[in-house]
Amino acid sequence: MTKLQHPALITLMAGRWDDAFGDLHHLSEETLGAECAQRLLDKCGDRRAIQSEIRETVDELYKRGTHQAGELALAWSMMTCRPSYPPSFRSVLPQLQYALDAADLSADDDGDCRERLRIWWAAGAGDYVREKRSPFALAAAVLAGEIEKESALVSLAHEVDVAKWFRSPHVGPTLTVMPASRATKLNSHNRPFAEILDKELPLVCARNLDQARRRLSNEFPHASAAIAALFRDLREGEPIKFRPTILVSQKPGTGKSRFVRRIATAIGLQHVHRYDGAVSDGQFSGTSKGWSNTEASVPARAVLASRTGNPLVFIDELDKCSGGRGSLNGSLTSALLPFLEVETAKSYRDQSLDCELDLSMASYICTANDVSLLPDYLRDRFRIVRVPAPRLVDLPLLASSVMEDLAREDPERAGDEPLAPDELMVIAKAWEKAGFSLRKLQAIIRATLEARDAHAMRH
Missing domain, CATH: 3.40.50.300 (P-loop containing nucleotide triphosphate hydrolases)
Known part of the structure; x- marks a missing residue:
């Protein structure tokens, strides 16, 4: 048995978002480098800015392609999950479940992690969409008895049906990817694959x-x-x-x-x-x-x-x-x-x-x-x-799409008024100078909305 070592599992045990950030920043500082680590600290007080910085950090870590960087990327991805927006859990939960199932933990650590992870799964399923607090604080509150939610408290032993969570509601075709008749005994490193051994896995069907x-x-x-x-x-x-x-x-x-x-x-x-x-x-x-x-x-x-x-x-x-x-x-x-x-x-x-x-x-x-x-x-x-580069004529549709993305990241943006013609003109000039990059367009529109907010506050 080993102690908690995977950064994502260490992060899972935090009781507040700030605590998780501090612990993870300390774990990541050497890997990230001084410049990236400092950017995260500089933007920590700005809720929208830090979320954007965390996403860029996750992309940078995944690009490195190492096992250590991948573990840290998963842990930082957890910092972007919000119970009020269940889809934010989609890319995190299967990997987190995999990390926990593959870990060789003591009975106490394993039980504590699984209790919290069950609550994260419930949040990802939409059981806590009215909650404004982070999943870390939410898990602490549920375990302390401050929130009664039967679906999160029911014991699921050591199993979470990941396939069911992703599967389309209708019954469809399946495929046995890993037939037992063609397999040898799994070693300890590949133990998680026992979950799909000789199992009929759903084939996701196209819809809408x-x-x-x-x-x-x-x-x-x-x-x-x-x-x-x-x-x-x-x-x-x-x-x-x-x-x-x-x-x-x-x-x-x-x-x-x-x-x-x-x-x-x-x-x-x-x-x-x-x-x-x-x-x-x-x-x-x-x-x-x-x-x-x-x-x-x-x-x-x-x-x-x-x-x-x-x-x-x-x-x-x-x-x-x-x-x-x-x-x-x-x-x-x-x-x-x-x-x-x-x-x-x-x-x-x-x-x-x-x-x-x-x-x-x-x-x-x-x-x-x-x-x-x-x-x-x-x-x-x-x-x-x-795939050709976007053009100025595409700006209205692209800008509307970026506005929707920002609203998904920050629910307070859901009520923003559409960009006005004069705002689009200013954005178009800045975007043309930026070489029609969609990454730059997102930053330009975000800055435009922040300037709009500052103007409204002054008046």
């Missing part, structure tokens, strides 16, 4: 496609070709499966990564497994079962995290992986090949799990700025779709 397409067309007016291409792969009520696709734009900041996450949510996929091609560690296909820190392949981990048979694996900046011959990053291009062909993916032998997996229903969408850097054998297996 017409509505989703209209919403995405309004949100990404410059990406009409990508929307058309991806939606050609989908059929209403049938399992979601995309052709392997690379979204290409010559300029960064066109919103490709955000587009992938949005299309997944719009059609019913609640989990996107992101892999950073720029800092990949050469372990996309997993590591040998004989290694002391063996790890399953990325697609297998995506299945476990989503508890579905057709997860979406999102590889960001695929073109950045093409290093010289023999480089670890360069090996990603060859590691991808068996997953892209249905025949080989259907009976993929994962070297860490030592099991033959059926990964034929997994989808792969990548982003890149220059596909000429990729080898021919990889380009031949992907559909390449160009």
Whole structure:
């Protein structure tokens, strides 16, 4: 048995948001570096600014691609969860449950963590949408008896049905990804995979496609070709499966990564497994079962995290992986090949799990700025779709989408008036100078709204 070591589990035990922030900042300071750590401290007093800074910190940590950085990224992601907005828990809870199930804790620590995590699951299911306090304070209040909520207090032993939490309400098709007849005994590192061993996992089916397409067309007016291409792969009520696709734009900041996450949510996929091609560690296909820190392949981990048979694996900046011959990053291009062909993916032998997996229903969408850097054998297996940079004519729709994003992050923004024509004119000039980057547009609109608030307070 070990003490609490995973930063996300340590964070889970905090009783207040401020306490969690302080403990996590201390744990992360060396990894983040002095500059990033100081930015977090500088913005800690501004609720909206610190949430934005935390999200940027999470992205930066995931880009590093190391095990330690990934654990810290999960812990920092917990700081963005709000009971008043249950979807904010979506990307955190499965990974947090996985971390707890994989930890070898004492009985007391394990029980304390599971009590709190049950309350987080209840908050993610929408049981506490009227609560304004953080999930840390909420969990402390429930455990202290200050809040009576039967669904959060009912004992679930050691199991949480993650698949049920993600599954569509209607009964649909399933797939046994990890049949017991093709598996060997799992070692201690891969113990969490016992939850999907010989289990029929749901295949998430596409739903509300017409509505989703209209919403995405309004949100990404410059990406009409990508929307058309991806939606050609989908059929209403049938399992979601995309052709392997690379979204290409010559300029960064066109919103490709955000587009992938949005299309997944719009059609019913609640989990996107992101892999950073720029800092990949050469372990996309997993590591040998004989290694002391063996790890399953990325697609297998995506299945476990989503508890579905057709997860979406999102590889960001695929073109950045093409290093010289023999480089670890360069090996990603060859590691991808068996997953892209249905025949080989259907009976993929994962070297860490030592099991033959059926990964034929997994989808792969990548982003890149220059596909000429990729080898021919990889380009031949992907559909390449160009995503042009947004234009000034797209500004009204894009600005409206950014306003909706800000309202999701901060409920107080839900009542903001639409941007006025004169405000849009000022935003357009600033955005043009910024090179039409969607990242810069978000910052410009946020600054515009803050200036509007300051003006209203003076008058």
